[in-house]
Amino acid sequence: MKVILSNGLSLRRVTWFALAVGCGLLMAQAQVADVRRDATVTAVERAMPSVVNIATTTVVDNTDPAFRWRAEFFGYRVRPQLAEVPSSVGSGVIIDETGYVLTNEHVVKGANRIWVKLMDGREIEAERVAGTRKTDVALLKMKTKEGDKFTPMRFAADDDLLLGETVITLGNPFGLGGSVSKGILSSKSRRPANEDSALDVADWLQTDAAINPGNSGGPLINVRGELIGLNVAVYREGHGIGFAIPIKRVNEALSRYFTP
Structure with a gap:
């Protein structure tokens, strides 16, 4: 049975109209939300999983200089009081799914231990594979577990650069x-x-x-x-x-x- 409202409109027609308005509002809200997701946001979302924080430690001799001087004066050998202390912080880029990381040589130079912190919160010790002061480029390898996979960052082509971009x-x-x-x-x-x-x-x-x-x-x-x-x-x-x-x-x- 077809229901006719007091204003002459059918119930079915009113229902379809309400659905159309509701869908329109939902689409408008979705479009407003998407306005924020511009090229910059998309690029960051794509690249951020490949970015790491790097912390290093070095070993220093904490022996009291006065104690050392007195001991040496009286002919005693002094055993160094060694301590591991934080030395620098920096950033890096995962460039291979097996755990290779790119960073600056000056970030890891002289480090006793190197720690890589991933964006998901994991901290993994790493070792310096190679690097030169002249180029200030260093390659690290995370000490991973079997089966660990990481998200590498994609390299742009050489010289694919635009002034003002x-x-x-x-x-x-x-x-x-x-x-x-x-x-x-x-x-x-x-x-x-x-x-x-x-x-x-x-x-x-x-x-x-x-x-x-x-x-x-x-x-x-x-x-x-x-x-x-x-x-x-x-x-x-x-x-x-x-x-x-x-x-x-x-x-x-x-x-x-x-x-x-």
Whole structure:
């Protein structure tokens, strides 16, 4: 039986109208929510699982100097009082599913132990496989369990760079954990501020995305979530000037002992 309302509309017609309005509202809400998920957010979501925090420790001699002097004066041998202390924090990039990690050499140089913290909270000890001061690129290998798999970051093609394109830094600034900053690619061939630098990099990438202590070794990515550089330094005498080693130079440094 067809039900007719007092205003002449059928119940079926009213029901369909209500459903249409409800669906329209749901679609509108979904569209509003999606507005936030722009290219930057998508790139971060794609890249963040490959970003790690790095902490190192070194062994120091804590023997009291006065005690050492007195003991040596009277001809006694002194056994060093060794202690393991935190020495640096930085960032890194997983580049292979078996647990290889890319970072800066200065982050892990002289470290007695290296710890890698993943974005899911796991902490895994790692060892330095290779690295050079000249390029400031180091390769680590996490001490994984059999069957462990990790999410590697995709590399951009060498020289696939556009001046003014949006770039994103990911890392561990000041040891505070995972952080994101966005800027543009300001220069593709910036020389280090100190021409006497031991670093053999004549074409650093320059960006105004924030690169702070602890970001060293972290990734500089494009809006496709691809690695275009390795964060290395910030220019202390100017605001908004950070530098990264271009992926081309990173590949050259890695080519001797690893192919991602």
